[in-house]
Each structure stands twice: as C-alpha cells, then as structure tokens.
Amino acid sequence: MSAVAAHFSYWVTLFLMIAGLYILIARGNLMKKLIGLGVFQTSVYLLYIAPGKLVGGTAPIVAAGFTTYSNPLPHVLILTAIVVGVATLALGLAITVRIREAYGTIEEDEILERDRTGER
Amino acid sequence: MAVTVLAMVLQRNLFSVVVLFSIYSFLMATVLVALDAVDVAMTEAAVGAGVSTVLLLGALHLTGGTEAKRLERPLVPLALAVAVGAVLAYGSLGLPSFSDPLAPIHTHVAPRYLGASVEETGVPNVVSAVLASYRGYDTLGETIVVFTAGAGVIALLRRRRKGR
Amino acid sequence: MKDDIILRVVAKLLTPFMLLFALYVQFHADFGPGGGFQAGVIAAAAVVFYALVFGLRAGLRLVPEAVAERMLAAGALLYAGVGLAGIALGGNYLDYFVLDADAVHGQHRGIFWVEVGVLFTVSGVMLKLFYMFAGRGGTRDERGGE
Numbered sequence: 001m002s003a004v005a006a007h008f009s010y011w012v013t014l015f016l017m018i019a020g021l022y023i024l025i026a027r028g029n030l031m032k033k034l035i036g037l038g039v040f041q042t043s044v045y046l047l048y049i050a051p052g053k054l055v056g057g058t059a060p061i062v063a064a065g066f067t068t069y070s071n072p073l074p075h076v077l078i079l080t081a082i083v084v085g086v087a088t089l090a091l092g093l094a095i096t097v098r099i100r101e102a103y104g105t106i107e108e109d110e111i112l113e114r115d116r117t118g119e120r
Numbered sequence: 121m122a123v124t125v126l127a128m129v130l131q132r133n134l135f136s137v138v139v140l141f142s143i144y145s146f147l148m149a150t151v152l153v154a155l156d157a158v159d160v161a162m163t164e165a166a167v168g169a170g171v172s173t174v175l176l177l178g179a180l181h182l183t184g185g186t187e188a189k190r191l192e193r194p195l196v197p198l199a200l201a202v203a204v205g206a207v208l209a210y211g212s213l214g215l216p217s218f219s220d221p222l223a224p225i226h227t228h229v230a231p232r233y234l235g236a237s238v239e240e241t242g243v244p245n246v247v248s249a250v251l252a253s254y255r256g257y258d259t260l261g262e263t264i265v266v267f268t269a270g271a272g273v274i275a276l277l278r279r280r281r282k283g284r
Numbered sequence: 285m286k287d288d289i290i291l292r293v294v295a296k297l298l299t300p301f302m303l304l305f306a307l308y309v310q311f312h313a314d315f316g317p318g319g320g321f322q323a324g325v326i327a328a329a330a331v332v333f334y335a336l337v338f339g340l341r342a343g344l345r346l347v348p349e350a351v352a353e354r355m356l357a358a359g360a361l362l363y364a365g366v367g368l369a370g371i372a373l374g375g376n377y378l379d380y381f382v383l384d385a386d387a388v389h390g391q392h393r394g395i396f397w398v399e400v401g402v403l404f405t406v407s408g409v410m411l412k413l414f415y416m417f418a419g420r421g422g423t424r425d426e427r428g429g430e
Contacts, residue, residue: 010212026197070156087269093179178417270409
C-alpha cells in the first residue's frame with residue numbers, strides 16, 4: 001500500500017482536528033467555540049477508531065463464521081467519550097447561557113471589554 | 121464531510137452552523153459504521169445528531185445571538201492551526217499503516233478480549249462485555265461524570281423561586 | 285408546531301415505538317450493538333421529541349422533572365450498588381463472578397444491572413438537560429409577552 005493510502009485516515013483526522021482548533025482559536029463567539037470543540041472531539045473519535053479497523057474484519061460481535069474483528073477496546077473508550085462529550089457540551093452551554101444573562105453578550109472581546117471597564 | 125466542516129468554519133449564522141453540525145454528526149456516524157464501530161456509530165447518531173442539536177438549539181434560543189462577528193485578524197490563528205497540523209502530519213508518517221494487523225493496537229489487549237470474553241462473560245458483543253465488565257471502573261467513573269455534569273447544569277440553570 | 289395534524293399523529297404513533305426500541309437496544313445489547321448509553325439517549329430522545337411536538341408541558345406530564353432528577357441519582361447509585369453487592373458476597377468491588385453460583389451467570393447479572401444503572405443516569409441527565417434549557421426559554425417568552 002502506498003504511503004498516501006496507508007495514512008489517509010490519519011490525514012482526515014488531522015484535517016478535522018485543525019478545523020476544530022481553528023474555530024476554537026479564531027472565533028470569539030462562545031457558541032461557535034463550543035461547536036469547534038465538538039468538531040475537535042469527533043476528530044479524536046476518528047483517531048481512535050480508524051486504527052482499530054481491519055480490512056476484511058467485522059464488527060466485534062462474536063459469531064460463527066468470522067475470525068477477524070475490529071478492535072473493541074477503542075470502541076468502548078470512544079463510546080464513553082461521546083456521552084461524556086455531550087454532558088460537557090451541555091455544561092458549557094449552560095455556562096454560556098449564564099454569561100449571556102450576566103453580560104448580555106456571548107462575544108469574547110465584548111465580555112473582556114466589559115470586565116476592563118468594570119461595567120455590568 | 122470535509123465540505124460540511126469548511127462550511128461550518130466559514131458560516132457566521134449560528135443557526136446554520138448548528139444544523140451543519142448535526143449533518144456532520146450523521147456523516148461521522150456513517151464513517152464509523154464503515155469502520156466497523158457499530159456501537160459507537162449508534163451512539164454518535166443518537167447523541168451527536170439528536171440530543172446535542174436539541175441542546176444547541178435550546179441554548180441558541182436562550183442566548184439569542186444569531187450572527188457571529190466578522191473576524192478581525194483571521195491569519196494568525198490560521199497560521200497556527202496549519203503549523204500544528206503540519207507537525208502532526210509529519211508525526212503521522214511514523215504511525216502504523218491503516219488496517220495493519222501487526223500494529224501494536226491489535227497485538228496487545230484486544231486478542232485477549234476477543235478470545236476470552238465469550239467464555240468468561242457469555243456475552244457475544246465484545247464491546248458490551250468490555251464496557252460493563254472488564255472496564256467496569258471506567259464506566260462507573262464515566263457515569264459519575266455524566267451525573268456530575270447534569271448536576272452542574274441543574275445548579276447553573278435552576279430557576280429561582282423568587283425573581284432576582 | 286402544536287397545530288400540525290400530521291406531526292401530532294406521527295408523534296403520537298412514534299413515541300411508544302421509540303421507547304420500545306430503546307428497551308430493545310438495552311436488553312439486546314448482549315448480542316447486537318447497543319447498551320445503556322445508547323438506550324438512555326434514545327429513550328430521552330423519544331420524550332424530547334414528544335415534548336417538542338406537544339409542548340413542554342405535555343412532556344413534563346409524561347415524565348415529571350422530579351422523576352428525571354431521581355433517575356439521574358438512582359442510576360449512579362445502582363451502578364455503585366452492584367459494586368458493593370460484589371463486596372458483600374465476598375468478592376472485590378465490581379466483581380461480578382460472585383453474584384451468582386455460576387461465574388458466567390454472575391457476569392451476566394452484573395453486566396445487566398450495570399447497564400440498567402447507566403440507562404437510568406444517561407436518560408435522566410439528557411431529559412433533565414432538555415428541561416433546563418427549554419424551561420428557561422419558556423420563561424423568557426412569557427416575560428417577553430409573546
């Protein structure tokens with residue numbers, strides 16, 4: 001297998017990761033930041049799951065007639081990661097809602113500006 | 121999927137970003153099925169596309185910000201992100217090839233789980249067996265995390281009996 | 285959305301099936317994809333769907349907020365309780381082998397109860413989250429005098 005085909009899955013992961021990172025750093029809007037975090041997180045799912053796949057294998061449910069299975073361990077880890085991810089997302093959203101109530105905006109620079117001038 | 125992500129990066133209307141995120145989650149679930157991770161795909165479809173979309177929309181309604189601001193200096197973060205990506209891409213060349221049966225990930229714990237879990241637990245779905253039995257502590261801690269996050273949201277958003 | 289007859293009929297028809305599917309996913313997890321996490325999310329999604337179509341009040345009638353809160357705590361306690369049961373029967377914490385005379389059956393039983401605990405916590409949390417966000421929005425609309 002050529003080097004490109006062999007590492008393609010990593011590069012897809014990397015692309016998603018960079019896109020998430022970019023949204024996270026570049027955008028001042030807190031909602032947008034949380035979504036960027038979500039994209040970054042899904043790229044990590046891919047990072048874990050993709051190496052566990054074996055071509056010609058099947059899902060890790062033991063049955064007669066199959067001998068190769070994809071690796072179950074990353075599946076377990078990511079399964080919990082997804083649910084924890086949505087829980088933390090909800091927590092972040094809740095904090096965003098409170099910030100909006102306290103400051104009247106969810107733009108980072110405006111919040112900082114208000115903090116600096118001491119205006120509530 | 122790449123197109124959806126790019127659209128998400130560029131789009132400033134938060135409502136469409138949320139919808140795009142939902143589409144993206146479904147695509148991710150499809151990819152996960154292709155990678156034989158059916159349990160994970162099922163969770164991603166239900167959680168990513170279902171529940172988080174509802175939560176995001178709810179929060180969007182509360183915060184009311186439909187339009188994000190235009191970027192002032194987009195080049196600095198972009199350069200930083202691309203630089204990080206380049207370093208990681210260089211590092212990825214050292215990783216095992218896709219679907220290499222001799223990669224370390226396939227030679228250590230996994231064969232033990234795949235080989236012994238049916239005899240030891242009587243559960244053919246190895247993911248369930250590992251999740252609830254071999255790694256019971258992990259899952260316990262994870263359940264506690266979900267519980268704590270729920271409690272945190274309740275503490276943050278609980279409506280007071282009286283007004284402020 | 286409350287006035288759309290198609291939505292109302294479809295929602296009414298689908299909600300029980302979604303809950304049933306959640307149960308299937310929960311108890312069929314030994315043989316197919318599924319488990320407490322997925323089932324919890326699907327069950328919560330069914331109720332959320334119902335509440336979206338018929339309004340928050342109807343959803344709260346279906347699953348009151350107090351029930352969701354109790355589920356959240358009960359699930360975590362159930363999980364920890366399975367671990368304690370292992371100690372009580374002479375094993376280590378979260379040791380399933382001692383839960384039944386036969387080790388494999390004990391494993392089965394342990395996995396089953398642990399998954400039920402996960403189901404309760406996850407669906408409780410998801411529902412509660414939805415109620416919290418939706419509830420806030422409701423009061424804002426009322427205050428705004430829609």
